[in-house]
Amino acid sequence: GEFSRRYPAVALDTDRIYIRQGNIWxxxxxxxxxxxxxxxxxxxxxxxxxxxxAQRLVVYYRRPGGQSQFSSLLEMQRPDGRFAALLDQVRRSLDGVWDVESLAGFCCLSPRHFSRLFQSEVGMPPAKAVEQLRVEAARAALESGERSIQKVARRCGFGDAERMRRSFLRVQGRQPSSLLRSPADE
Incomplete structure (x- = not known):
């Protein structure tokens, strides 16, 4: 808001990782x-x-500039929230078993009580949150150049490519294969 008020002639896009306009980045x-x-x-x-x-820096190669800088990964991450440690643990081991019972056990709560509290604080059911985290991690891997959908599916906890495809359609409204870049794009 402050930037827009101080520089009204500048077209500010607050939802992009980076923007290139001519020779200005x-x-x-x-x-x-x-x-x-x-x-x-x-x-x-x-x-x-x-x-x-990118490999030497140990970073994803490379997020497209037009990609939104906001994600549900960040929205769900509330450092002072009751479930911050749980969400961090899920992110660290996406291929783990993260059903309601194991999530609730991590928090030392009954599954029913955990589900109610989680929905109230995070704004979505636990299973949807885990699915969202997995889809976003898979999307990032595919956008950074990973070519094997099957490997990404296993690493992100989907088990197989078909499950990942169904989750992508539910969460993103598109297939994971739509994120694969052809060698000509590189």
Whole structure:
């Protein structure tokens, strides 16, 4: 709001990781700065060099600039919230068994009481939250260049590609294969 008031002639897009307009690049923050740097390296030195840089930095190669910087991963993460530690644990081991009983057990609550509290605080049922976390992690892996849908499905806790496909359709309204870049894109 303050930026828009001070610079009304600037078209501000607050929902993008980075924006390129001609030879001017702007980024949403520090992590987005890494994305811009990788995009600049790719433009100047080629995709393979940018990919090696990303590997050395141990970051995703590379989030598209038009991707929204906001995600339900961040929305669900309330550092002072009752379920912050649980959500962090789920994120760290997406391939784990995260049914209501195991989630409730992690929090030392009965499944019924846990479900009510979780819905109230997070705004969605526990199973939907786990699905959302898995879909977003899978999306990030595919957008960063992972080519095997089956590997991503296993690593993100879907078990198989068909389950991941159904979750993607429910959560994102599109198939995971739509995120695969062809070698010509790279």
């Amino acid at each position: 702007t980024a949403a923050g520090v992590s987005a700065g890494i994305d811009v740097a990788l995009a600049l390296v790719a433009e100047d030195m080629g995709e393979e060099t940018a990919r090696r840089c």
